[in-house]
Amino acid sequence: MAAPVSDVTPKPAAGGRASSAPLLGRDTEPTLFELSQPGRRSWQLRTTGIPEMALEDLVPETHRRHAAPKLAEVSERDLVGHFTRLSHRQFSVDLGAYPLGSCTMKYNPKVCDAVAALPGLADVHPAAPASCTQGWLQLLVELEQQLCEVTGMAAATLQPAAGAAGELTGLLLMRAWHQAHGQTRHKIVIPDSAHGTNPASVTLGGYEVVTVRSDARGCVDLAALKAVLDDDVAGIMLTNPNTLGLFEEDISAIAAAVHEVGGLLYYDGANLNAIVGVVRPGDMGFDIVHLNLHKTFATPHGGGGPGAGPVAVSERLVPYLPGPRPALLEDGAGSRYGWTTTPESIGRVHSWHGNALVLARALTYLLVHGGDGLRQVAQLAVLNANWLRTRLSGTFDVPYDRPCMHECVLSASSLKKSSGVKALDVAKRLLEEGFHSPTVYFPLIVDEALMLEPTETESLQTLEALADAMEKIAAEAVLPGGAEYAAEAPHGTPVRRVDEARAARALVPTFDARP
């Protein structure tokens, strides 16, 4: 059905609105397998001059495939056309604003890509002797030092490949710490607003989850926390600011209470962008911190990864860090970079040294910003979020109406009651207004949650355009036909609303499984 009000030319928005993105028609893109033509090929390989022995003379019959694995047979031109067209069916930060709460989808500076493409970094074999990797080792040591200053910690491992890997590493550090002190503890406390990775990591760390509720202000209920603390609690995992975008003001009291029973505090760094350069997890009393370099430090998210999830720890936990760790080693002849492992180390958590090229991007970002620049990142991220929260507070519910940090959680609860338009519909409508959706239905403790994280790299004009769009969506929702129109959104995207239930019910996980 038609839009209830006619579209007008959107106001110019510096940077972030993508509603002008051109698309040629709305046909389905065939798969690589449907583009395939027998006998066609792209590959070209070096001339080696090596004698051309047959496979039969190289590999015994028991180990040989009887036929080559059937892949796709396309020309280079087919390949380029296909993946370029797929890229045109994909929203990205480069295309427009991506206010996806909890994900910190800020602009990724291109200089970081240029650094990661340097042959002196990209073509180094991870098992090359240290004599060949002095630059890489220095890079990693300097990144570790900068991350320690940012977090207020003593040392860090750069191995974890993503935030969840960092969480599990942190939990194993807790386990090693308690075991070294002759204790086996079983419980980890997590607030009800936590990211899902926290409880999932707790299970893999061999612990049980104890959930502590949030109070009316959206923060950890201190009394409820104290009620569950005992000497079987290994530690607590907290995000601060929490997933409601609110700063846990009682953090010092929380830290004291957890330390009182011999527990450790784990800082989930997913929301560090709010406070970088302003307040440090170490100064709040945390013992273990993971960082999401693909969030705060702008390493691009790649459609779902790669990330990097370094874990920094306070002095007393340093011996347990995963090894080997890069270090500047001194000997009689002077100093050179090499690898060290402590006897107490929990061991490796990655095949090699972590997502190294992601780490190089993060150091570049840190160098370009410096201490003051990082502080400004947090300030402007928080400014943008509060501007958006205040501007939209007359249109959507604000369940926790107090200043937020880098993201704000709104609710479509009243809108749903008045019009039938749900948070999901608002999200889908926003797509056709030229913005990526906010995170919806998270945190779980907010009904019809809409979680917006504009980040510091979006302009005031983009925020205004985003707010205009949100207000337009709400205003149209209550018009005749408005709810139906919203329920059918999006209308102009490469595909319309996708049948998720069918995907799960009649699973087609590969092209070959198609009915």
Place this chain on the structure above:
Amino acid sequence: MSGYSPHTDAEVASMLGFLGLSSLDDLFEVVPEALRLARGLDLPDGMPEPDAFAYLDDLARANRPAGRDLVCFAGGGAYDHEVPPVTRALASRSEFVTSYTPYQPEVAQGVLQAVFEFQTLVARLTGMEVANASLYDGAAATVEGVNLGVAATGRNVVWVSRGLNPTWRQVLATFGAGTGHQLVDVPLENGTTMWEAAAGGDGPGVVLVAYPNFLGCLEDLAGARAVCDRTGAMLVVAFDPIAAGVLRSPADWGADVVVGEGQALGMPLGFGGPYLGLFACGLAQVRRLPGRLVGETVDAEGRRAYVSTLRAREQDIRREKATSNVCTNQTLMAVTAAIQLGWLGTSGIAEVALRSARGAQYCRTRMLDLPGVEPLATAPVLREFAVRLPKPAPVVIERLVDEGFLAGIALDEGYTSGGDDGLLVAVTERRTRVEIDGFVDALSKALR
């Protein structure tokens, strides 16, 4: 102001005014004063981009990358295969690079379809029915494969072939501290696993073997399959996606779960990351699959569409009962692998494996002609092989670096019954006869 934040001073002032605040510091009034970092971060001042780039370029120049000046014969899970300009160009498109996890499928069909194609390609290479949307690396995939097997069988004893990449074995042990798995190492003899030497508790829930294994050897997996049939364990095979171009598929050998390192599918050596964890299994295990899975469906108009599916396994919905904690994975690497496999195609993947095998055979034969160089095993190999040298391998590796060759990886003592003379050598399709001859001549000189 940083070059990446668009705010002018006037805009900041107007936004603060809108909020009824007078300074940016006021935004942080909720943070207790005592906690605030009054001194600011003790980091160098921000550099202009060209200076930062020059600084990083200096660090890069302090490395010796694989290339014409350091010809690469090292492998061990990281291989110097051809990565053509077309793969690099397509994989660096910013629509793939700067998007998030595809939570809104209507505007994420590009990544979703590319991952669906990746899953199909991995399924075809392994012979399995379903592959996930990627894990971090070979080690992480191995850990997840073992976790699936333990969950499916309800038995936490894991028989691990010594032919598994030793760093992956270490990662397995690290995470085993949390899950409580009991790892039982099964030794190699002449390069292949001695399953009859395994002894561990009530019988394994998982049997884990690599194909080819760390020493490059091809094991007859019928032995491992027979152990599983006898004990009811699940067979987890760590495969190599390039070798799979010519070798019997893991499914053909009877694997229940297939894991692997996908770096060879278009990723640079990159000092070890980001790489690509491959994971495939049968449909019977799909509800235990770790991480994301893309499925085909239709949109409201009945057109073909793709979406992340069976989401109820995942951490953001299932929380402490999730099959895995993985959230961010290596999607961009999965997209890269789909592009690279599209470039290789049916004939190319077999050709790369065959040419690597020819190079390895040529190189191995020439090396074994040198006095004092002995094979570490005589089991058949493909692209990688192990030898014993008449001198310590770390010393030889350093000597050859000076001659312009990265000779390989020094094997730890577990593979050489205590010696430091084991060297693992990999030869890819990129190595020419001239390079191999130069390498063997330099080795000959170093061993004199």
